[in-house]
Amino acid sequence: xxxxxxxxxxxxxxxxxxxxxxxxxxxxxxxxxxxxxxxxxxxxxxxxxxxxxxxxxxxxxxxxxxxxxxxxxxxxxxxxxxxxxxxxxxxxxxxxxxxxxxxxxxxxxxxxxxxxxxxxxxxxxxxxxxxxxxxxxxxxxxxxxxxxxxxxxxxxxxxxxxxxxxxxxxxxxxxxxxxxxxxxxxxxxxxxxxxxxxxxxxxxxxxxxxxxxxxxxxxxxxxxxxxxxxxxxxxxxxxxxxxxxxxxxxxxxxxxxxxxxxxxxxxxxxxxxxxxxxxxxxxxxxxxxxxxxxxxxxxxxxxxxxxxxxxxxxxxxxxxxxxxxxxxxxxxxxxxxxxxxxxxxxxxxxxxxxxxxxxxxxxxxxxxxxxxxxxxxxxxxxxxxxxxxxxxxxxxxxxxxxxxxxxxxxxxxxxxxxxxx
Ligand code: EPU
Numbered sequence: 001x002x003x004x005x006x007x008x009x010x011x012x013x014x015x016x017x018x019x020x021x022x023x024x025x026x027x028x029x030x031x032x033x034x035x036x037x038x039x040x041x042x043x044x045x046x047x048x049x050x051x052x053x054x055x056x057x058x059x060x061x062x063x064x065x066x067x068x069x070x071x072x073x074x075x076x077x078x079x080x081x082x083x084x085x086x087x088x089x090x091x092x093x094x095x096x097x098x099x100x101x102x103x104x105x106x107x108x109x110x111x112x113x114x115x116x117x118x119x120x121x122x123x124x125x126x127x128x129x130x131x132x133x134x135x136x137x138x139x140x141x142x143x144x145x146x147x148x149x150x151x152x153x154x155x156x157x158x159x160x161x162x163x164x165x166x167x168x169x170x171x172x173x174x175x176x177x178x179x180x181x182x183x184x185x186x187x188x189x190x191x192x193x194x195x196x197x198x199x200x201x202x203x204x205x206x207x208x209x210x211x212x213x214x215x216x217x218x219x220x221x222x223x224x225x226x227x228x229x230x231x232x233x234x235x236x237x238x239x240x241x242x243x244x245x246x247x248x249x250x251x252x253x254x255x256x257x258x259x260x261x262x263x264x265x266x267x268x269x270x271x272x273x274x275x276x277x278x279x280x281x282x283x284x285x286x287x288x289x290x291x292x293x294x295x296x297x298x299x300x301x302x303x304x305x306x307x308x309x310x311x312x313x314x315x316x317x318x319x320x321x322x323x324x325x326x327x328x329x330x331x332x333x334x335x336x337x338x339x340x341x342x343x344x345x346x347x348x349x350x351x352x353x354x355x356x357x358x359x360x361x362x363x364x365x366x367x368x369x370x371x372x373x374x375x376x377x378x379x380x381x382x383x384x385x386x387x388x389x390x391x392x393x394x395x396x397x398x399x400x401x402x403x404x405x406x407x408x409x410x411x412x413x414x415x416x417x418x419x420x421x
Contacts, residue, residue: 005392005419029053030171031100033073033079050066088111103175108145129186134155164188183218184218189217204228208221238401249384251287253285260279260283363385366390369392
């Protein structure tokens with residue numbers, strides 16, 4: 001297992017390019033199964049999760065080749081309906097093959113993903129939506145087995161849960177509805193840019209979709225979809241992570257090949273924190289602007305502050321003078337980074353789904369353990385300002401979702417290296 005070692009204290013400076021979005025490309029890869037024809041997807045990041053999805057597509061019988069950011073997927077006419085535990089357990093996003101398999105084959109058998117380090121992650125909304133499209137659902141031996149009664153039939157579906165909308169449930173239902181008979185309306189649909197990107201991919205394939213990006217999506221089923229060429233949007237969470245990296249080190253970074261409009265809530269909070277951010281077309285310039293100020297953050301579905309940047313924001317708060325508060329409304333247990341930041345000297349008190357952060361003057365480098373992707377990113381950010389060396393262990397979490405993170409940080413001046421444990 002690898003570990004990352006960071007010598008803190010360098011103000012990051014320079015320019016960095018953002019990779020394609022992990023959370024956009026994974027459902028798009030699943031959506032490619034909706035036709036037998038070949039699709040070619042560009043701007044695909046080389047990430048562990050993307051490689052897992054490639055393996056899953058191949059195990060379903062599709063051809064999939066990823067070379068230098070270009071992914072070719074040819075599902076053909078001999079798909080199998082089974083997504084095995086072996087692959088699904090390593091990546092929850094595998095669950096988004098459920099909708100496309102059901103639509104193409106009339107059946108799907110997908111291992112239940114179970115929980116993960118950020119808390120329980122049920123799929124009841126996925127199942128509720130697919131059931132409303134006329135599918136029968138059976139849960140047996142850790143697998144969800146789903147079959148169409150006759151043909152999938154459009155329906156009006158309210159996709160709400162205890163925590164609001166669901167990104168991948170919206171994706172699953174939208175994908176299945178593209179080949180259903182008649183019209184489907186998804187109410188309380190997720191509005192995340194990754195859902196919009198999937199809808200744009202599906203529309204290019206010939207799907208009839210309206211309202212993506214709003215809480216009401218309408219889909220008129222079509223008989224067939226075709227293979228297409230498509231370029232995935234930039235990763236807003238990677239871009240946000242670099243914004244926090246600039247802020248926490250008091251640096252000066254130009255973040256390029258990104259979409260500033262996807263990060264309005266984050267840019268707003270960083271402004272409040274006293275960081276200067278200038279927005280351009282596909283670029284933001286982030287730099288120090290005097291003393292940092294405390295901020296309060298509540299994570300909520302898009303366009304509010306994203307849960308996937310909560311841990312990185314908390315790293316910044318932990319060295320910001322004063323008291324900052326984080327309230328996590330998407331995953332109330334997503335605080336695995338708190339005790340690790342504590343080992344570096346951060347003062348954070350957990351109160352239910354909130355964290356009260358008393359900013360300290362300095363963090364001190366320490367061996368810390370990554371627990372999930374975004375928690376790992378937060379520990380790397382903390383390491384960038386800590387005194388001395390920080391060793392982040394279990395970095396395979398980072399490899400799931402950040403392309404070339406050490407190389408990108410090194411190019412900005414950070415002292416960071418990877419070693420075998
Ligand atoms: N939920 C339910 N029932 C469901 C589905 C979700 O109660 O059937 C709840 C969840 O437990 C959670 C909330 O609804 O409390 C929102 O979860 P959502 O379904 O939107 O999450 P997801 O679609 O499984 C995606 C991202 C996550 C990101 C969340 C929230 C992908 C592959 N994953 O997950 O990304 O945190 O949306 O924005 O798109 C990450 O990249 O680190 C990551 C965890």
